[in-house]
Amino acid sequence: MKIYGDANSGNCLKVKWVCDRLALPYTWVEIDTMKGGSRTPEFLTRNGWGQVPTAELDDGRTLAQSNAIIRYLARGSDLIPSEAYRAAQMDAWMFWEQNSHEPYVAVCRFQAVYLGKAVSEIDPNLLQRGHIALAHLEWHLAGARFLVGDAFSLADVSLLAYTRVAEDGGLELKNYPMVRRWIADAEQVLGLPPAR
Structure with a gap:
């Protein structure tokens, strides 16, 4: 492949x-x-x-x-919950990532890192929507280790990719302790060095 x-x-x-x-x-x-x-x-x-x-x-x-x-x-692996409802929850997070997270968190990072914009030059609406996405993650992760309960899944892989580098785009993570804890846990599962 x-x-x-x-x-x-x-x-x-x-x-x-x-x-x-x-x-x-x-x-x-x-x-x-x-x-x-x-x-x-x-x-x-x-x-x-x-x-x-x-x-x-x-x-x-x-x-x-x-x-x-x-x-x-990942079909047939432990990255996809075997129980149908849990698998659907995983899918829901992955759809949410592409519709309500990536268009803001990743785009802020793209503008700062690739286009060289200062954070002050990034559309404030993008930053606001990025913080809304991070706040939603924070709220959810206050009651769960990973996005689908205590089991690491593709939902975590999907959302980790841009969340762990959100600060590159001006989205500070200091006010999101549950998100920071989750990032560290997910990086450990994947064997990744810390992004920060």
């Missing part, structure tokens, strides 16, 4: 972390998205959306969208 990704992208790191956690063999193919690497004719034959990550399976089929890729790769 080949994983086409940008090592600076949280969405791409989700796929790498799942492969590493499950000891799935893969070759990482670095794509420089800032230099148009995901827009070349060759890449677009693998992913017509022109986005990373993209997984190219051993049989040549390709799969796009980070959460779809990790959901596919």
Whole structure:
């Protein structure tokens, strides 16, 4: 399997972390998205959306969208709850991540890190929505070790990717102690060095 990704992208790191956690063999193919690497004719034959990550399976089929890729790769593993309701809760968090977290937390980081904007230049609405997402995580994690109870799942992988680096985009984590605790626990499960 080949994983086409940008090592600076949280969405791409989700796929790498799942492969590493499950000891799935893969070759990482670095794509420089800032230099148009995901827009070349060759890449677009693998992913017509022109986005990373993209997984190219051993049989040549390709799969796009980070959460779809990790959901596919982790089938049958302990990263997906075996009980149907718990699995649906995991999916709900993954949908929420793409709709109510990533568009704010990741975009703030992108503007600061990739575009070189000062935090004061980032749209205040993006920052506000990012804090709303972090506050929701804080509220939920006050009553649970991980996002789906006490068991680490793909929901945690999905949300860890950009939450652990939220401060890069001006979203300070000092007022979110439960989120900070969860980040440390999730990093430990995945064998990651602390982001900070």
